[in-house]
Structure formats: structure tokens, C-alpha cells
Amino acid sequence: MIFAGINFPPIAELLNWKPIAFGGTALMFNKIAVLTLLSAAITLALFFVAGRRQKLVPRGIQNIMESSIDFITNSVVIDVMGQEGLAWVPWLTGLFFFILFNNLFEVIPFIQMPATARTSVTIPLALIVYVTFIVVGVKKQGFGRYFKSALVPSGVPVALLILLVPIELLSTFIVRPFALAVRLFGNMLAGHLLLVTFAVISEALFVRSIGLIVLPLPAATLVVLTGYEIFVGFLQAFIFTILTAVYLGESLGGGH
Amino acid sequence: MLFGVVTQSPNPILPSTGEIIWSVISFGLLLVILVKYAFPPVASMMAKRSDKIRDDLEAAESARRDAERLAEERRAELGRAREEGQRIIEDARATGEALRQEAAAEAQREAQMVREQAQLQVAAERSRLILELRGELAGMAIELSTRILAHELASSEVDPLVESLLAEADSE
Numbered sequence: 220m221i222f223a224g225i226n227f228p229p230i231a232e233l234l235n236w237k238p239i240a241f242g243g244t245a246l247m248f249n250k251i252a253v254l255t256l257l258s259a260a261i262t263l264a265l266f267f268v269a270g271r272r273q274k275l276v277p278r279g280i281q282n283i284m285e286s287s288i289d290f291i292t293n294s295v296v297i298d299v300m301g302q303e304g305l306a307w308v309p310w311l312t313g314l315f316f317f318i319l320f321n322n323l324f325e326v327i328p329f330i331q332m333p334a335t336a337r338t339s340v341t342i343p344l345a346l347i348v349y350v351t352f353i354v355v356g357v358k359k360q361g362f363g364r365y366f367k368s369a370l371v372p373s374g375v376p377v378a379l380l381i382l383l384v385p386i387e388l389l390s391t392f393i394v395r396p397f398a399l400a401v402r403l404f405g406n407m408l409a410g411h412l413l414l415v416t417f418a419v420i421s422e423a424l425f426v427r428s429i430g431l432i433v434l435p436l437p438a439a440t441l442v443v444l445t446g447y448e449i450f451v452g453f454l455q456a457f458i459f460t461i462l463t464a465v466y467l468g469e470s471l472g473g474g475h
Numbered sequence: 476m477l478f479g480v481v482t483q484s485p486n487p488i489l490p491s492t493g494e495i496i497w498s499v500i501s502f503g504l505l506l507v508i509l510v511k512y513a514f515p516p517v518a519s520m521m522a523k524r525s526d527k528i529r530d531d532l533e534a535a536e537s538a539r540r541d542a543e544r545l546a547e548e549r550r551a552e553l554g555r556a557r558e559e560g561q562r563i564i565e566d567a568r569a570t571g572e573a574l575r576q577e578a579a580a581e582a583q584r585e586a587q588m589v590r591e592q593a594q595l596q597v598a599a600e601r602s603r604l605i606l607e608l609r610g611e612l613a614g615m616a617i618e619l620s621t622r623i624l625a626h627e628l629a630s631s632e633v634d635p636l637v638e639s640l641l642a643e644a645d646s647e
Contacts, residue, residue: 234487247493255498259505263513270516275524285521309514313506339494344502 227419233411234337254334258320262313288312295461300468307467315460318344318403322452325411326445333452336407338400345400348463353392356470365470399462406455410448417441615640 236250269284277285291312296304318335325333334340356365370387371380420437619640 231487235491238493241493245492246496247491248497249491249493251491251494252497252501255494255501259501262505263508266509266513266517270513270520273516273520275527277520277524281517281520284517288517288521309510309518310506312514313502313509317502317505334498337490337494338488339490340498342490343495343499347499347502 226423228415230412233332233415234408236332250332251334251337251339254321254324254330254332255317255340258317258324258334261320262316265316287316291315291460295457295464299461299464300471303471304464304468307464311460311464314344314348314463315456318459319452319456322407322456323449325407325414325452326448331414333407333411335403335455336411338404341400341404344403344459345396348399348466349396352463352466352470355467359471369469395466399459403455403459406451410444410451413444414441414448417444611644615644 238247238249239253240248265280265284269281272279272281274281288308292305292308295311295315296308300307321334321340323333324330325336353365356369359365360368369391370384372383372387375383417437417440421441424437619637622636
């Protein structure tokens, strides 16, 4: 889209990537596929490096990975799920790093695309979490008890249940996965579009001498927004992980 | 061109099948490899470290308790040694006093004994001298009597004889 001389690319051009391989098939391999594989590979590489250089006093990568595990163990698992949730630390750590790297690709030069700005990434993740917490709840509490604890709040008058059960059904089994997927996707897409917008404006002002008067503002905003997007990347990964922990904790402990 | 849509693309919000499949494969692979192979070494190192820290803290606590116990024992031993030393000094003082008194008593006793022996010796010597004198006086009396009888000396001559005999006895 061209607006007042600024060539702003259409949103579809920013998000729909051309196939690199298997074009036209269900296994179409494009930039998003590369990024998701890359984030998994980076996470695994960091853990393998941290695990290989085992030192009593951790340094470098070992220190970073151990601090991350500590953070997820104490601030996510113990706080939300209690001691029972400790078995889920590796799973939640993997989820956190997968989302984090997919988010941070937004600010990595030459990549500059968060894979999580695609619903193709966030919807499967949300669905995996959704299936996992339901399976865990059913396995832990039994089919009837799990759905009863999830849908029927305790200590509520029977008359109100007519109203509350549909609300709980909607909130737990329909809104939850949708909200998980949309929250992450929406935040990352918005951030990506913001960065693209300010990058396009800065670039346009670079080439138009008259624009030099206001050049520092969009360029500086771009720098600030890049920093902000790094923060958002961490925050959204944390939010997705902690909400997953909350849902799993409810399934483990009976909720309500 | 102002406000114009350049290209018609698929809805950017809708997911693409290929991307879904690859993201599920990526995440699935990540979880399987992470949980089975990559996570355990890091977690075991962390567990080992926390075990070591706990063990070290316990060892330090135990060492501190031992040190306190030893210090308490040393204090008690020192107190006992001090008391023992005091007792030994007092015993020595008492023993010294007893020995001094005994020595003084012994000395007095010996002095008394020496005095008594000396008195006895003096008395014996005196008796012996008296006996000797008596013997000599008896001998002199006998000799005088003999001389008187042998020479039938007049009584006037007896006195000088007696005198000379007595003078002789004195000189002896």
C-alpha cells in the first residue's frame, strides 16, 4: 500500500511466506517452518551445551540455562502448581524457550519475523496445551470427577449452576485455548507490524531529504520499540507458560 | 497509487497447514529430545550442586558443633586443672606446715633427749667421782691408819700426816 509516498507492504506480504520446499503440498516448508525448527534446535543446543560443560560453579551458558530452569521451577511451577508440578518442569521449560525464541526472531536482523505472529504456530501450541491439561485432569482425577470439578464450582447454590456450568464450560474448554492462541499471536503480530511501520517510515525519511527534519523521531522510536519487543517476547513466553502451568495445576489438583 | 491494495493475498490471520505441521513437528521433537536427553544432565547437575551445598552446610554445622563442644571441654578441663593446681598447692602448704611442725617437735624432742642424756651423764660422772673419791678416801684412811700403826706416831705427829695426806688428795 502506498500512502503519501511511503511504500507500506500489505499485511499478507509480511506474514504469508513463500514455500522453500514441498510447495503446494500439506508439508509446505517456508520461513515459519525454518524458524520453528530453528527455535527448537537453539533450545536443544543450549541445553546440550549446558549439560556437557557441567561445572560445580556454573558459568556462561550453563549459568543462563540453570537460572532459567530455576526461574521456571520457582516462579512458575512451585508458585502455581506446588511440589506436585515439579515433574512438569522440563515440559514447561521447553514450552517457554520454544515460544521465547520464536518471539525473539522478531528483532533478530535478517530474520525479523516472529514465528508466533502466525496462528499456524500459536493455535497448535494452544491446542497441545489444551489436550494436555484435559488428559492430565482425566488421568489424575477420573473422567467424571475432572469434568465435575472443572464445570461445577463448589459451594454454589444449585439454582445458580444453570448459569454457571455453561459459563465454566465456555471459559475452560472453549475460551482458554482460543485466548492462549490469540493473546500470543495478537501481541507478536502487533509488535511486528509496529516495527515494520516505523522501519518503513524511517527508511522513507532517509531517502527524502525534507524528511530529515523529523528523521530522529521514527528512528529513535524504532530503537525503543525494538527494546520493548524484546521485553514483550519474554513477557508473552512467560504468560503462555504460566497460564499453561495454571491449567495443568488445576487438572492435577482438582481446580476450584 | 494512493490507498490502493497492491496484491490480493490469503487472509494473514488464517493458519497454513504446512506451518501447523512443521510447528507441531518442531515442538514435538523439542519436547521429546529435551525431556529425554537434554534436560536431565542439567537438572542432575543442579540437584548434585544443591545436594553438595546442603551437605557442606551440614558438615560446617557439625564442625561448628564439634568445635564448640571441644572448646567447652577445654574450658571444663582448664577449670578442673586450675582447681587441681589449687588443691595441690594447698596440700603442699599443709604438708609443709605439718613437716615444719613435726621437725620442730622432733628437734625439741632430741634436744630434750640430749639434755636428759647430758644430765644422766653428769649424774653418772658425779656418782663415779664420788665413788672414786670414796675409794681413794678409804684407801687414804687405810694407808693413814697403816702409817699410824706402823710408826706409832704421836698424836702430835698424826695431824701433819693427815694434813699432808689431804693435801695430796687435793692435788690429785
